[in-house]
Amino acid sequence: MDVARCYLEGNADAVEFCPHDACRHVLAASTYTLQEGDRLSRAGSISLFNVGAELGQLDLFQRIETAGIFDIKWNPVGDSVSPLLAQVDADGYLRIHGLESCSDEAQGMECLCFSLKEITDEKISPSMCLFLDWNPSATSITVGLSDFSIRESQLETIEMWNAHDFEVWTTSFDIHQPQLLVFTNGFSIVNINGDKTEVIETYSKHESLAYGADWHTDKSLHEGKGNSTLVVTCSFYDRLLRIWTPESDSQGFSI
Structure with missing residues (x-):
């Protein structure tokens, strides 16, 4: 069920809650837009939102x-x-961007506000960079390129299945319930139980191809609402960012 939504000025393709304790209310969303004309250009943006404790609060506070x-x-x-x-x-x-906290000098105390600033950059390839991932210790990053190159080591496939007839752009595990996996396109939630894999829910509100998805890391975000799970998703074509709770969550809340 929907909790909040925001129209992004560009094709939305990635969305992530910040996992760090002091910033778990911060949500980042990115866009990619092909601008046609005499010379093709590819523009984008990063938008930062505050997801508040009150149901439905989704406030944009920075766009780069x-x-x-x-x-x-x-x-x-x-x-x-x-x-x-x-x-x-x-x-x-x-x-690489750093999320810095703002301070209220007049009050001499730290405010609950943040600002994203670029720290460094590196030209990886003349090809487009399509996806990235950090290692668990945050000491290195792997990058996939549009020329199909990627460095892999010590990988083992534990299960493979045909979930739907669309391309899969991203997947994300629920860290509180690791057996649950949300993936796109289609925004389906899968329950992985040993050798049994079952699609338990499909979210269809976007009505277009889906690109980004993430679970909120703090299940106690909404006081008085129980431990409801929050999922954030975005779509490349309808340009909408949506926050919702799975119907399969027995303590899910409504709006």
Whole structure:
């Protein structure tokens, strides 16, 4: 069931909640838009939202214009001083942004506000960079390129199945219920129980191809609403970012 939504000025293709304790209310969404004309260009943006404790609160507090973005990922929680957001884009760059807290000098105390600033960038390839992932210790990043190259090591396939007839753009495990996996396109939730895999729910509100999905890391976000699970999804073509609770969550709340 829908909780909140926001129209993005571009084709939405990635969305991620910040996993770090002080910033779990921060949601990042990225876009990619092909601009046609005498010379093709690929533009994009990163939008930061505050997902508040009150049901339905989704406030935009920063937007950064960039090259067309294909993927974004927050660094895993660990020894990092502050949260980092990595992006890969159509220009073949890997860029790292830091999420910095603002301070109220007049009051002499820290406010609950944040700002995203680019720290560094590196030209990875003349090809487009399509996706990225951090290692668990946040000390290295792997990047996939549009020329089909990717470095893999010590990988083992534990299960493979035909979930639907669309291309799969991203997948995300629920860290609170690791047997649950949400994937796109189709926005289906799969229950993986040993050697049995079952699609238990499909979310169809986007009515178009789906690109990004993530689970909220803090199940106690909404006080008084029980431990309801929050899922955030975005679609490349309807340009909508939606926050919803799975019907399969017995304590899910409604609007």
